[in-house]
Amino acid sequence: MCGIAGWIDWERDLSHEQRTVQLMGKALECRGPDDHGAFLSRNAAFAHRRLVVVDPAGGAQPMTRRLGENAYTLVYNGELYNTDDVRKELLEEGYTFQSYSDTEVVLISYMAWGSRCLEKFNGIFAFAVWDEANQRLFMARDRLGVKPLFYARQGSRILFSSELKGILAHPDFVPEVDAEGLAEVFAIGPAKTPGHGIFKGVNEVRAGHWILASKEGMRDEVYWTLRSIPHEHTLEETVEHTRVLFEDAVRRQLVSDVPVCTFLSGGLDSSGVSAIAAEYYAQTGREPLHTYSVEIEDMEKHFTANSFQKSLDAPWAMKISEHLGTVHHRVVVPMQQMIDDLLTPLEVRDVPGMADIDVSMYLFCKAVKENHTVALTGEAADEVFGGYPWFHRQESLDADTFPWSLRLGERMRIMSSDLKETIRPEEYVSRRYQEALAEVERLPGEDAAEARVREIGYLSITRFLPTLLDRKDRMSMGASLEARVPFTDHRLVEYVYNVPWAMKACDGEIKGLLRRVLRDKLPHDALYRKKSPYPGTPNAEYLEATRRLALDMIADSNSPILPLIDVGAVKQLAQESYQPMEHRPWFGQILGTAQLFHYLVEVNEWLKTWKIRLV
Known part of the structure; x- marks a missing residue:
């Protein structure tokens, strides 16, 4: 790269x-x-x-x-x-x-x-x-x-x-x-x-x-867009065709003159990529595949299962590695390093990003780069195969906005009155949503429910996925590491996009189609493990650090962000943050309180670093 x-x-x-x-x-x-x-x-x-x-x-x-x-x-x-x-x-x-x-x-x-x-x-x-x-x-x-x-x-x-x-x-x-531009930063966010x-x-x-x-x-x-065409294959044919496309995508992306590894969280997507890669390495007589997982120091001490994250990744990554026979590397990011590098991703991105998960991804990529130059990752599977909650939650299906913008009000809370009047956040998001919907090619004869899932799929691939691809590109290239994404192979995306929802969620499972594709590659319990998002940190030290920086920021009369935010609302949020609360990792918008503090500090630093003029 x-x-x-x-x-x-x-x-x-x-x-x-x-x-x-x-x-x-x-x-x-x-x-x-x-x-x-x-x-x-x-x-x-x-x-x-x-x-x-x-x-x-x-x-x-x-x-x-x-x-x-x-x-x-x-x-x-x-x-x-x-x-x-x-x-x-x-x-x-x-x-x-x-x-x-x-x-x-x-x-x-x-x-x-x-x-x-x-x-x-x-x-x-x-x-x-x-x-x-x-x-x-x-x-x-x-x-x-x-x-x-x-x-x-x-x-x-x-x-x-x-x-x-x-x-x-x-x-x-x-x-x-x-x-x-301000509407993109404050109302749309990283997406x-x-x-x-x-x-x-x-x-x-x-x-x-x-x-x-x-x-x-x-x-x-x-020159390319998602087209809506009738799906003619049976479920069995669909599974087989998807398997062929996926395996070919992974194998093509293993070509390199420098060492190649895979990211392995223990989730379905990265495990599937690693399984195909490990199998190919064995078939071609290469040395065992190297896999990498990331976790934040003392995660097991601070982790509590919740609606966002059901289980820790680390044990599952080791289980999959042992099953596949890979050489596994467990990267543990120290909490102090997370705090020291809170603003490093901003230097890599050039615009405010995704808070703690940017930091851990950047530090993870730096560790991988010590031994490898190319890594295959599992990004895009949730968008392509329908893995996110918004594909099946009625609240999201019924919403007249992006599924990840349902909590726009939480962001608006900290916006100044002048900023809200200037950018009109609800109107802006609505306009962008309608523009996106207008791009969706309709399939004649498709019933309303299937058509709505198609819309959600289109929005996920064309509006949400670029956010994660952008993050992966910046954090990996910031560490001089090339990250490849087999699930974005356009042949696979084109095909699965038109698979009916009943097949994508076959066997009563979210991403049931992908689970069938990987049925003979992974252990049964790993195959049906519930989705776990990329790890943020529930450690109170992170909240304390970001809260302190946010309070210092609003206490500084020279902070360029001050005209854009409601200082009283930020203070109130800081006071509320001393009460126990569920850890909420980034999921479409900056929802967690610590992440919101982090994001505001990034915006302020961004305005200062580039000496940005607001016009």
């Missing part, structure tokens, strides 16, 4: 702007600590930071290839899992290669097929190509949006980057946030609207989209 950044200007000579483009690339150093490169021409300047995974010698970037008299230059972040298939097709059409890297395959594919190349790719990617002869910039992002890409068009200039910090590093870019860059004038290339930019303007096109 890598970090990419660029500056296009049709009215300015950029051939001597090496210092600026290097600054943009330097901001992304954690995404690519192994190598770096730059490309400068009159109207285009690219920067690249490289994390070497495949073809160390042949995959250097920026990469330029010629077709006739024209030169094409690429910067690319990602991984193609069908590189050999695409290369073979290009060879048959007469194209030649200088390396075996997927980078060159992406570039030659664009030269050969233009935007149609995206239809042939199976992978996770974000890339940009400068077409020198036609003076055009092409940018694209993978179907599910695993890899990020932001851009800002300002007159004759376009800035782009894997992360916002690459754009913010440009000396001429002024960080401003308007009412819409931000696709395409939104938070900062004024900054957008995100949407998942499954490509953009062609020229001096005359920009063209934004969809």
Whole structure:
């Protein structure tokens, strides 16, 4: 994986702007600590930071290839899992290669097929190509949006980057946030609207989209979306077809020139990925698979089973590891380290995020990186197979809003009157919800109940999943670790999206279809273990630390967040937090009291760090 950044200007000579483009690339150093490169021409300047995974010698970037008299230059972040298939097709059409890297395959594919190349790719990617002869910039992002890409068009200039910090590093870019950006931060939260860059004038290339930019303007096109089609298979056929797709996705993603491991929480999703990977390693005569789990120090002392989390992960991770014969690594994050690094994820994300689960994920990824560069994870299974409570709780099915926004009122409690008047949070969330619903392709003849579950599935995949993918990308790449997500294989997503709910929840089980797929891979009790979210911390020390920081923040008259929050409400919340309360990990919105304090402190630090102007 890598970090990419660029500056296009049709009215300015950029051939001597090496210092600026290097600054943009330097901001992304954690995404690519192994190598770096730059490309400068009159109207285009690219920067690249490289994390070497495949073809160390042949995959250097920026990469330029010629077709006739024209030169094409690429910067690319990602991984193609069908590189050999695409290369073979290009060879048959007469194209030649200088390396075996997927980078060159992406570039030659664009030269050969233009935007149609995206239809042939199976992978996770974000890339940009400068077409020198036609003076055009092409940018694209993978179907599910695993890899990020932001851009800002300002007159004759376009800035782009894997992360916002690459754009913010440009000396001429002024960080401003308007009412819409504030609505994303305070009303939408980490589950931000696709395409939104938070900062004024900054957008995100949407998942499954490509953009062609020229001096005359920009063209934004969809090349992939979730389509609604009738499901013709029986349950048995559905289980078998899903198994084939899932196993192929995992096996494709094990390809690497550096060591590969898996995350293993002991839950169904990561256990399934680990089971297929371990089996493949055994079949191909490799050394045993390495697996990693994370827990927070003294979790067993502070943990109480509740409606959000039924059991601790650690014993289950060890049970699965022993069953699969993996070499297991138990990463225990010290509580003091959690507190010391409360604001570290903000440096990685560039915008406020997910509180304690960001911190533990970042520290976990740092520990994994000590021995491995690539990890396979279980993200996306709940969105694709219907694992969240909102797929079956009537309250969520009946709600006229995002299922994870049902408790918007808890966030509004701490907003200032001026902020609420400015952003109109309920209206803003409602508008974004209606926009999302309007995208859902209806299936003729589908009954109301099935149609509603389809809507929930669409919202989960296109609005909620990007939040978790973004978190996984930032926290892993912040530690220079490549995280792959087999459940986002577009063939699997397309197929399971159209499976009727009765099959997805077969045997009376949430994610019953996935459990059937994995029936012969996992122990029975692990196969039917109830869902457990990624571990936050119920330790009172975390609450004490975040409460103290929040109270210090509102006591400081220079805190930039003060006009945006109701100081009295924060004080009252602090007073209430001394009473016993159920630990509520992040689940769509920042709901836990400690997490809310943490989030507010992040917002304040964000406003200070970037010297953001509110406009």
